[in-house]
Amino acid sequence: MNRKWVCNLLADFSHPPWTKSLDRVVYMSIGKGGEEQIPFHAYVQPNDTCTVKAHHNATFWSFSRFPEEIQLHILAMCPASTLFQLMHTSSKLRIEASKQFWANPNVYFYVLEKWLMDKAYQGDTLWDVSFLAQVQNVEVGYSLDIDERIYRQQNGRVEIESNLADIFWASLKDRIPNVKRVILNQHSGTRKMGDVLLAMQLLVEASPPGVECSILITEEKQTSESTPWNTDTFQRCLIQPKEQGVWEKRKPGKFRETVLPPPKKFEGPVGRFMELLYQFGWKIPPQRSGLLLLMVEALDRHHFDMGQHEPFSCPFSSCTAYFSNGGEWTIHAAEKHYHDWEKLPEYLPNSSAGTDLRERIQALDRKRREVREQFQKIRDAWRTSHEARRREMKYSMIEQLANDPSWETEEKGEKHWVWEEFLRAVSIVKVGIWSSVML
Ligand SMILES: [Zn+2]
Known part of the structure; x- marks a missing residue:
C-alpha cells in the first residue's frame, strides 16, 4: 500500500471506547485507497441490539399507538437494518421507512467513474443496476489512471472533454434518477494531483441542477516536511463549490459510510464465469484486507478493552x-x-476473539480455494475440449451476451468485453486479475 493512504486506514479503524463487535463484516480494498466499504447485505443485516423481528408484534402494537409525529421521529432514529426490515414487513410503515432508508445523508452507494463514462450499460457492471434507481447519494470511485480521458492539456491550459462530462452526468441521471448528492472520491492512482483536481472541478461544474456535488481527495499537508517514511504528511480533504468560482475545502465528516450495491444475479454460462470475477475482484480480497483491520483492533482490545489495562510491546520483532x-x-x-x-x-x-478471527481467515481461504477450483474446471473444460465442443461453449456464451439484458453493452458478439475476458482467463499466458487467481 502507498503511504499516502494511511490517513484512510486511520479513519477505518475503530478507536476506544470500542462499541462495535469484532465479528462484524468489514470490506477494505487496498487497491482503492484502503477505505472501508460495506457490502449491502451487511449494511442491512440486523445486529443483536436492533432486532425488531423477535418482538415485532408487541413492539409494533405499542408503536402504532403513538401519534404520527412521534412515529416519524422514532423512525428517523432507526438504524438502516430496522428500516429495511420495516420496508419489507410493515404495510403501514413501508413508505415512510423507505423514505428514511434512502435519504440518510451519511450513506453513499458506490459506483465506478469508468462505468458512467462508458454510458453505464447494465452489461458493463457487476452491480444490480435496478437497485440504483432508488439511490439518492452516490460515491463515484474516481481513478487518476483513467482520467486522462476526461481532460487534456493544451498550451499550458487544462481542458475538459465536455462530451465525456455530458455522458458522465447523463448516465448518472439515467441510472440513478433520484440522485441528490454525489462525491467524486479519488482513491487510486499515483499521478500528481494539481491538474487532476482541476479536471475534477470542471466535472463538478458540469453537474446538473439539483445535484449537490463534492470532491474527496488525498493531499499532502502543506505545513509538514515530507520524508519517505513520514505517513503523517497526507490528509483527506472534501472540496465543494460555493459561489461562482469559489471552492471550499474542509476535513470530511467522520460519519460517511460507503455501501457497495448488491451484485446482479449471475445466471447461465456467462453468470457462472462472471461470478468468479466478482468473487476475485470485489469479494474475497476486500474481505481478506478487512480481516487485517479487525486483527489490529483485536490485539488492542485484548490488552485495553472491558476494563483491562495491560501495556504491551509492538509484536513486530x-x-x-x-x-x-x-x-x-x-x-x-x-x-x-x-x-x-x-x-x-x-x-x-x-483469546476467543483471536480464535474467531483465525477461523474467519481459514473460512475465507477455503472459499478462495473453492472458487479457484471452479475457475480451473471452466478453464480445463475449454482447454481440453475438441473444436466442436469449444464452438458450442462459445455459442452459448455469445448467445446469452446478445440476448440477456443484464449483459447489454455497446460492443457485441466476439467484441463483448465479457467474451474477451473469458479468452484472457482461459489463455495459457496469465494476465490481469487471472494471474492472481492462480497463485
Ligand atoms: Zn511497531
Whole structure:
C-alpha cells in the first residue's frame, strides 16, 4: 500500500471506547485507497441490539399507538437494518421507512467513474443496476489512471472533454434518477494531483441542477516536511463549490459510510464465469484486507478493552514501540507497519476473539480455494475440449451476451468485453486479475 493512504486506514479503524463487535463484516480494498466499504447485505443485516423481528408484534402494537409525529421521529432514529426490515414487513410503515432508508445523508452507494463514462450499460457492471434507481447519494470511485480521458492539456491550459462530462452526468441521471448528492472520491492512482483536481472541478461544474456535488481527495499537508517514511504528511480533504468560482475545502465528516450495491444475479454460462470475477475482484480480497483491520483492533482490545489495562510491546520483532494506552497500537500499526500487515495473523491473541478471527481467515481461504477450483474446471473444460465442443461453449456464451439484458453493452458478439475476458482467463499466458487467481 502507498503511504499516502494511511490517513484512510486511520479513519477505518475503530478507536476506544470500542462499541462495535469484532465479528462484524468489514470490506477494505487496498487497491482503492484502503477505505472501508460495506457490502449491502451487511449494511442491512440486523445486529443483536436492533432486532425488531423477535418482538415485532408487541413492539409494533405499542408503536402504532403513538401519534404520527412521534412515529416519524422514532423512525428517523432507526438504524438502516430496522428500516429495511420495516420496508419489507410493515404495510403501514413501508413508505415512510423507505423514505428514511434512502435519504440518510451519511450513506453513499458506490459506483465506478469508468462505468458512467462508458454510458453505464447494465452489461458493463457487476452491480444490480435496478437497485440504483432508488439511490439518492452516490460515491463515484474516481481513478487518476483513467482520467486522462476526461481532460487534456493544451498550451499550458487544462481542458475538459465536455462530451465525456455530458455522458458522465447523463448516465448518472439515467441510472440513478433520484440522485441528490454525489462525491467524486479519488482513491487510486499515483499521478500528481494539481491538474487532476482541476479536471475534477470542471466535472463538478458540469453537474446538473439539483445535484449537490463534492470532491474527496488525498493531499499532502502543506505545513509538514515530507520524508519517505513520514505517513503523517497526507490528509483527506472534501472540496465543494460555493459561489461562482469559489471552492471550499474542509476535513470530511467522520460519519460517511460507503455501501457497495448488491451484485446482479449471475445466471447461465456467462453468470457462472462472471461470478468468479466478482468473487476475485470485489469479494474475497476486500474481505481478506478487512480481516487485517479487525486483527489490529483485536490485539488492542485484548490488552485495553472491558476494563483491562495491560501495556504491551509492538509484536513486530524489529520494532521497540511500547503501548501504555488503548488505541496507541492501532495508530502505530497503521502508521509504521502498513506495508507489513500480512504478518498480523501471527500476532493474534490467544483469546476467543483471536480464535474467531483465525477461523474467519481459514473460512475465507477455503472459499478462495473453492472458487479457484471452479475457475480451473471452466478453464480445463475449454482447454481440453475438441473444436466442436469449444464452438458450442462459445455459442452459448455469445448467445446469452446478445440476448440477456443484464449483459447489454455497446460492443457485441466476439467484441463483448465479457467474451474477451473469458479468452484472457482461459489463455495459457496469465494476465490481469487471472494471474492472481492462480497463485
Ligand atoms: Zn511497531
